[in-house]
Structures are given as structure tokens and as C-alpha cells.
Amino acid sequence: xxxxxxxxxxxxxxxxxxxxxxxxxxxxxxxxxxxxxxxxxxxxxxxxxxxxxxxxxxxxxxxxxxxxxxxxxxxxxxxxxxxxxxxxxxxxxxxxxxxxxxxxxxxxxxxxxxxxxxxxxxxxxxxxxxxxxxxxxxxxxxxxxxxxxxxxxxxxxxxxxxxxxxxxxxxxxxxxxxxxxxxxxxxxxxxxxxxxxxxxxxxxxxxxxxxxxxxxxxxxxxxxxxxxxxxxxxxxxxxxxxxxxxxxxxxxxxxxxxxxxxxxxxxxxxxxxxxxxxxxxxxxxxxxxxxxxxxxxxxxxxxxxxxxxxxxxxxxxxxxxxxxxxxxxxxxxxxxxxxxxxxxxxxxxxxxxxxxxxxxxxxxxxxxxxxxxxxxxxxxxxxxxxxxxxxxxxxxxxxxxxxxxxxxxxxxxxxxxxxxxxxxxxxxxxxxxxxxxxxxxxxxxxxxxxxxxxxxxxxxxxxxxxxxxxxxxxxxxxxxxxxxxxxxxxxxxxxxxxxxxxxxxxxxxxxxxxxxxxxxxxxxxxxxxxxxxxxxxxxxxxxxxxxxxxxxxxxxxxxxxxxxxxxxxxxxxxxxxxxxxxxxxxxxxxxxxxxxxxxxxxxxxxxxxxxxxxxxxxxxxxxxxxxxxxxxxxxxxxxxxxxxxxx
Numbered sequence: 001x002x003x004x005x006x007x008x009x010x011x012x013x014x015x016x017x018x019x020x021x022x023x024x025x026x027x028x029x030x031x032x033x034x035x036x037x038x039x040x041x042x043x044x045x046x047x048x049x050x051x052x053x054x055x056x057x058x059x060x061x062x063x064x065x066x067x068x069x070x071x072x073x074x075x076x077x078x079x080x081x082x083x084x085x086x087x088x089x090x091x092x093x094x095x096x097x098x099x100x101x102x103x104x105x106x107x108x109x110x111x112x113x114x115x116x117x118x119x120x121x122x123x124x125x126x127x128x129x130x131x132x133x134x135x136x137x138x139x140x141x142x143x144x145x146x147x148x149x150x151x152x153x154x155x156x157x158x159x160x161x162x163x164x165x166x167x168x169x170x171x172x173x174x175x176x177x178x179x180x181x182x183x184x185x186x187x188x189x190x191x192x193x194x195x196x197x198x199x200x201x202x203x204x205x206x207x208x209x210x211x212x213x214x215x216x217x218x219x220x221x222x223x224x225x226x227x228x229x230x231x232x233x234x235x236x237x238x239x240x241x242x243x244x245x246x247x248x249x250x251x252x253x254x255x256x257x258x259x260x261x262x263x264x265x266x267x268x269x270x271x272x273x274x275x276x277x278x279x280x281x282x283x284x285x286x287x288x289x290x291x292x293x294x295x296x297x298x299x300x301x302x303x304x305x306x307x308x309x310x311x312x313x314x315x316x317x318x319x320x321x322x323x324x325x326x327x328x329x330x331x332x333x334x335x336x337x338x339x340x341x342x343x344x345x346x347x348x349x350x351x352x353x354x355x356x357x358x359x360x361x362x363x364x365x366x367x368x369x370x371x372x373x374x375x376x377x378x379x380x381x382x383x384x385x386x387x388x389x390x391x392x393x394x395x396x397x398x399x400x401x402x403x404x405x406x407x408x409x410x411x412x413x414x415x416x417x418x419x420x421x422x423x424x425x426x427x428x429x430x431x432x433x434x435x436x437x438x439x440x441x442x443x444x445x446x447x448x449x450x451x452x453x454x455x456x457x458x459x460x461x462x463x464x465x466x467x468x469x470x471x472x473x474x475x476x477x478x479x480x481x482x483x484x485x486x487x488x489x490x491x492x493x494x495x496x497x498x499x500x501x502x503x504x505x506x507x508x509x510x511x512x513x514x515x516x517x518x519x520x521x522x523x524x525x526x527x528x529x530x531x532x533x534x535x536x537x538x539x540x541x542x543x544x545x546x547x548x549x550x551x552x553x554x555x556x557x558x559x560x561x562x563x564x565x566x567x568x569x570x571x572x573x574x575x576x577x578x579x580x581x582x583x584x585x586x587x588x589x590x591x592x593x594x595x596x597x598x599x600x601x602x603x604x605x606x607x608x609x610x611x612x613x614x615x616x617x618x619x620x621x622x623x624x625x626x627x628x629x630x631x632x633x634x635x636x637x638x639x640x641x642x643x644x645x646x647x
Contacts, residue, residue, distance in 0.1 A: 023270040026313055028262040037255035039303045048301045049386050052120050052184045062392030065375055066121040073118030076111045081137035092147035093158040096469035102146050109177050110379045120184055128188055135181055139203045144171035165207045172239035175208045176382050179246040201247055212240055221267040230440035231284050233268035234291035237261050241295055242383050245302050276318025277413030279439040281339025282326040289319035293353045294381055311356045320353045324365040325408040329425040329455025336433055338441035338464040341618055345369035348388035351395055367398035407512045416510045418517030420544045425455035430548050432519040432540040434505030444484040444497035446505050446526035449540045451548050451643055458584055459488055460567050466614035479611050491563045495531035517542045532557040547644035559633035566626040569619050572602045588646040598628040
């Protein structure tokens with residue numbers, strides 16, 4: 001009998017594990033293709049926003065924002081839409097520069113979108129010809145994407161093979177611009193020439209719809225290296241969905257596109273961590289989790305709320321909530337991977353996401369970032385502009401607050417965020433991470449931590465610089481800010497961390513209480529075997545209201561040279577024995593270490609490469625690396641640091 005009970009218990013455990021590992025298919029598993037076609041509002045009847053002739057409908061749009069857009073559009077009445085020379089595209093292989101091409105391309109789309117919204121608001125025909133010029137100019141471009149996203153093959157070599165269209169982020173974005181132009185300006189275009197709408201559909205179908213339905217794109221599912229899809233998946237899908245819902249008049253084809261989009265989105269959602277943490281860093285949340293929300297909101301509009309069930313899903317809710325839990329202060333957010341320390345928030349979109357998942361804290365957070373004085377047209381995810389125009393009144397009356405939770409723990413992401421007290425930026429904020437070195441937009445940063453005080457940076461993660469050819473190529477880890485020795489991590493026996501999923505944190509644990517918060521992890525597996533690291537147990541501990549302690553307990557098979565690195569954006573000097581003084585915003589901080597064990601030096605990082613322009617833009621020319629070199633390395637040792645306000 002006992003053996004029989006054991007057998008059924010094991011069978012239950014195996015079945016549970018099998019069930020838990022099955023794809024959830026939250027979106028594609030809800031409706032069959034036939035059911036989906038039935039619930040989709042036909043293209044001819046779908047009116048997601050008032051048509052341009054519906055002046056009563058547009059009277060409900062936010063007048064102040066529309067006036068700002070109108071003024072901006074008037075500045076473009078003399079704008080000539082430029083062609084983009086082939087040599088601008090060739091820069092990606094000649095110099096590694098991607099920005100000259102992108103600047104022209106992005107500006108054209110920004111102008112087109114601004115002119116469109118101004119014409120909708122004014123409805124006097126004043127901007128029609130300029131919109132016509134913009135549409136024709138964009139349709140004549142050889143490539144709607146950007147050179148950095150071209151296939152890295154000799155046959156491309158910086159120029160698109162126009163006979164083999166494929167879809168990148170900005171090709172999909174372009175389709176969205178043209179689709180809304182067609183939706184709002186269709187009748188006016190017909191008065192100019194029937195060729196305009198015909199051209200919009202022809203080019204969008206050829207460059208976007210047919211390639212997406214007939215060929216596999218790498219962003220649609222797992223990559224060849226085994227990594228799961230990143231922000232490209234929902235970001236492109238949101239524009240694909242937007243465009244096909246608006247442009248495709250054949251309702252059967254339209255439904256087939258939408259069904260495939262649901263399947264592709266599930267490839268992103270199924271393996272997404274249950275905790276909702278964005279491994280690309282909070283700066284990419286806007287393109288990842290928020291883009292998934294864009295898809296859901298568009299699907300809801302196109303089906304009379306038949307996809308609202310998804311907002312009750314725990315993982316979707318966690319994905320939304322991640323952004324306000326990753327907030328450090330009004331300007332700063334947790335920065336790791338290719339994230340931006342000051343990413344900026346789209347308050348209206350965040351508010352809508354919070355409303356959809358029924359999270360009052362997220363709604364308050366979104367409303368907090370609703371700032372009319374900083375309003376400008378959203379260049380990417382163009383459809384967010386329309387939602388914002390019609391929710392602005394509600395948003396302006398909503399309660400505003402920064403939730404600033406005391407502690408947030410992400411077990412899948414292996415990230416802990418803690419502050420001295422909930423609801424305030426006063427005092428210390430500390431975050432530390434484990435994870436692995438094959439995360440999307442990865443930096444080799446296992447065991448890295450950041451320390452902020454009163455909402456401002458003290459010990460930092462530098463984040464990303466300007467994207468160039470090297471950024472996503474073979475030279476990625478030749479760029480200094482992607483390497484572990486320019487994070488708050490050690491160099492061990494001359495070895496730094498390596499990229500790859502096998503280079504990871506182990507034995508990760510955390511604990512929090514009223515007085516402390518700490519993350520412990522072994523970072524030894526993030527280094528190559530040649531580093532000779534048996535174990536390197538790091539503990540990052542916040543003593544609330546007092547200080548931050550770092551303790552490393554190490555066991556090595558050899559001890560040749562060990563250097564601890566710490567990054568800051570403030571001038572630092574060696575003070576009295578065993579102390580470094582960080583000159584922080586008028587209040588000095590002290591980094592205490594054992595002077596009998598380590599010797600300190602400080603270097604200011606020279607910002608001189610093409611990639612460094614982005615670092616200087618974010619931090620100024622103010623990046624310093626503290627190096628603490630072990631005087632007599634031992635195979636078994638312990639290192640302690642304390643960061644505290646100078647008394």
C-alpha cells in the first residue's frame with residue numbers, strides 16, 4: 001500500500017510538472033481561427049477613433065495637446081521631405097555609424113505624423129499637400145527599416161536587397177504611420193489622386209504583410225542560440241496588427257493575419273518570466289511589456305473587448321507592475337543591461353495599462369508622469385498618441401503618486417530592489433542582480449549592484465552608450481561599458497566575466513525585514529574556469545537608515561591578482577587610511593575598506609569613442625572607476641566594503 005501511494009504521489013508530481021511546462025498560449029489558445037474571424041469587427045465597420053469628418057468626436061480630444069501639435073505642424077509647412085542617399089546607409093559598414101541615416105528617416109516620419117494630427121484637428125486642407133508629399137516620399141524609399149538591422153551578409157553590405165523584403169522594427173513602424181494616414185485622409189486623398197491609397201496598400205502589402213505571412217523572421221520565436229524572443233516580437237506585432245486591422249479590406253486575410261499575430265505573441269509570452277521582470281532592463285519595458293499591452297488594447301478595440309480576459313492574467317499584471325517597482329526616483333530607474341538610467345515615462349500609456357489590469361498604484365504612477373508642458377508627439381508606437389489625446393481629460397483629474405515600494409523581489413530575474421522607507425526617495429536605495437550573461441541586451445554584470453541616496457546616483461551601472469555596428473556584433477564585449485570590469489564586480493586572476501547562459505549566478509537567496517534587506521549569490525560560475533574560482537559568495541546588504549555593506553567570501557584554486565571595481569559618477573579621492581571619499585552633491589560619502597588588504601586607485605574614464613557619446617549624454621563627462629587591488633591575494637579570503645554618509 002505504501003509503495004502504491006508513493007507511485008501515485010510521484011505520478012502526480014510528474015503530471016504537475018508537465019502541466020506547468022506546457023505553453024500557456026494565453027492569446028492564440030482562446031479562439032479558433034473561425035471564432036476569431038467572427039469576433040473581429042469587419043474592416044469596413046471598424047472605427048477605433050473618430051473619422052476626420054466626425055467633428056463632434058474630435059471635439060472630445062484634448063484641445064491643449066492638439067494646439068501644441070498644430071503649432072509644431074505649422075513649422076513644417078516649408079519642410080521638404082528628403083530622399084536618403086545610399087551612402088548614408090553604407091555608413092553602417094564603413095564607419096559603424098547608424099545615426100546619420102536614422103536621423104533623416106525618423107524625422108520624416110515624425111513630420112508626417114505631426115502633419116496628420118494637425119490636419120485632423122484643423123480639417124481645413126492646409127496640410128494635405130505636405131502629407132501627400134510625405135506619403136509619396138516614404139513609399140519611394142528603398143528600405144523602411146534602418147541599416148543597423150540589415151542582414152549581416154556580403155550581399156547586403158550596407159544596402160537592402162529590394163527583391164528580398166523583410167520586416168524590422170522601423171519597417172513595421174512605417175506601416176503604422178501610413179495606415180493611420182489612409183484611415184483619416186482616405187477621402188481627401190481620393191480627391192487628390194486614387195493612386196495615393198493604392199500606393200500605400202501596395203507598398204505595405206509588399207514590404208510588410210506578405211513577408212510576415214510567408215517567411216519566418218528571427219524575432220518571431222526562439223533564436224538559434226536558444227534565447228527567447230525580446231522586445232522586437234511584441235513591438236513589431238503591435239505595428240503589424242495596427243496596420244492590417246486598418247488597411248486589409250479582405251476580412252478573411254485580415255483574420256488570418258491576426259491569428260498569426262496571436263501565435264507569434266505567444267512565442268514571446270509563453271517563456272516570459274512569471275514574475276514579470278524585464279531582463280532587457282526597465283529602459284526597454286516601454287518596448288517589451290508595454291508593446292504587449294499595445295497589442296492587447298488594439299485587439300480589445302477590434303473585437304469589442306473580447307481580449308479583456310488577458311488583463312486578469314497574473315503574468316500580464318506582473319509585467320505591467322514591473323515598471324513602477326523598478327523606479328528609484330522621479331528621474332531615475334534601475335539601470336542594467338542596455339537600459340537607460342533616465343528612460344522617461346509615457347504617463348498616458350502607463351495609466352491605461354494600470355487601468356486595464358485594475359491596479360490603482362500603477363494608475364497613480366502613470367498620472368504622475370502626465371506633464372502637458374513636456375508633451376510632444378510619440379514617434380514610435382504612433383497609435384499611443386491617439387489614445388493619449390482621448391484620455392487626457394481623465395488623466396488630468398486622476399490622483400498622482402509615486403508608489404516607491406519598500407522592497408521588490410524578482411525570483412526569475414534574480415533582482416532585489418530595496419529602499420530605507422516605502423513611499424519616499426529619502427535615504428538609501430539599493431538594487432543587486434544575479435541572473436545570467438545571455439540576457440537580452442546583455443551586459444556581463446552578475447553580482448552587480450547600485451546605490452542611490454535621496455533619489456540620486458552614488459554607485460552606478462553606467463548602462464548603454466550610443467548604438468553602433470559593434471553594439472550587436474562580434475565586438476560587443478570589446479565595448480568597455482558592456483564588460484564586468486566596468487561594473488561593480490571583481491576581476492579575478494586577470495579574468496572578467498564571459499557572455500553566455502552558462503555564465504550565471506548560483507545559490508541565490510534574499511531576505512528583507514524592517515531593518516535590513518540583502519541579496520546573497522555565488523558569482524563564481526560567471527567567470528571562466530581559467531579564473532580558478534571555486535566560489536565567490538557575494539552579499540549586498542542594506543542596513544536601513546545607516547549604510548550599505550558588501551561582503552565577498554571567496555575560495556580560489558589560485559590567487560594571482562584580484563581587483564574589486566566600483567563605478568560612480570562623482571569625483572572620488574583617497575582620504576584617510578581605509579577610506580575613499582565620494583563627493584556627492586554637497587554631501588560626501590565614505591567607502592570604507594581594509595587598507596591592509598587592498599590598495600585603492602581612481603581613474604576617470606575617457607569618453608572618446610563613437611559609443612561613448614551616449615554615455616556622456618546620460619551622465620556627462622563624469623564616469624569614475626574605483627579600483628581596489630588586493631595586496632597579497634589568498635586562495636581563501638573575505639572582502640568587506642561599507643558605503644555610508646560622511647559624519
